[in-house]
Amino acid sequence: xxxxxxxCLLGVCCRYDxxxxxxxxxLDLAKEHELIPVCPEQLGGLxxxxxxxxxxxxxxxxxxxxxxxxEYQKGAEEAARLYQLLRCDCAILKARSPSCGCGQVYDGxxxxxxxxxxxxxARTLKRLSIPVATEESIASVIF
Numbered sequence: 049x050x051x052x053x054x055x056c057l058l059g060v061c062c063r064y065d066x067x068x069x070x071x072x073x074x075l076d077l078a079k080e081h082e083l084i085p086v087c088p089e090q091l092g093g094l095x096x097x098x099x100x101x102x103x104x105x106x107x108x109x110x111x112x113x114x115x116x117x118x119e120y121q122k123g124a125e126e127a128a129r130l131y132q133l134l135r136c137d138c139a140i141l142k143a144r145s146p147s148c149g150c151g152q153v154y155d156g157x158x159x160x161x162x163x164x165x166x167x168x169x170a171r172t173l174k175r176l177s178i179p180v181a182t183e184e185s186i187a188s189v190i191f
Contacts, residue, residue, distance in 0.1 A: 051077065052131045052173075054142040055085035057183050062087040063142075066097035071183040074140060084134055088147040088169040091130075092116075092123025103146050104156035108168065111158050120147055124172035131178060138189040139173050143182035150174075150182050 056063045059070035077083060090096060099110040101120070108120040124147065131139060141148030149167035154160065166174065173180050181189040 049080075049137040050082045050084060050134060051189075052086055052127065052134075052136045052139040053077075053083045054140065054145070054148050054183075055087040055090075056142055057140065058083060058085050060085060060087065062090055062096050064089070064096070064098050064100050069142060069183075073186060074183050077140075077186070084130065084136060086127050086130055088123030088127045089120065090123070091126035092119035092121070092147075094119050094123070100158070101146050102154045102156045102158060103165065103167070108146050109156065120168040121172075123147060124169040127169045128172050128176055128178075131173065132176075136178075138179040138181070139170075140181050140183060140186055140189065141167070141170055143184050148182075150180050150185075 056069045057071045057074045059068045061068045101110045107117045145167050147167045147169045150170040152162045153165045155163040179189040
């Protein structure tokens with residue numbers, strides 16, 4: 049399989065805080081599958097590091113109040129374009145992220161509270177009927 053994967057899960061330091069979240073279970077997939085790294089936030093033109101952002105209704109807003117919805121949407125569209133161009137089979141994205149979260153995201157209050165929902169990239173991929181999971185639910189798309 050060819051799998052689109054959040055680059056931070058592969059050890060790339062592209063998260064908002066300039067760090068990575070390398071995930072051994074995702075890295076192990078490289079033994080049998082081709083992994084395609086993607087960071088929708090960087091593809092949308094945002095720097096690393098960057099001010100944390102959360103979804104507030106239909107917008108994505110940074111902790112200091114800046115609306116970054118356009119950047120997040122652009123990154124989501126570019127991630128979908130890569131998925132299609134490279135003929136990927138599924139996507140594994142970073143849980144709870146405002147771009148990659150799948151099933152749960154932070155509620156926009158910057159208090160660490162989770163709410164049901166998807167990040168902008170996960171939502172865009174799902175609208176295209178692309179199987180999407182997080183590092184916490186890999187089995188739902190691999191097996």
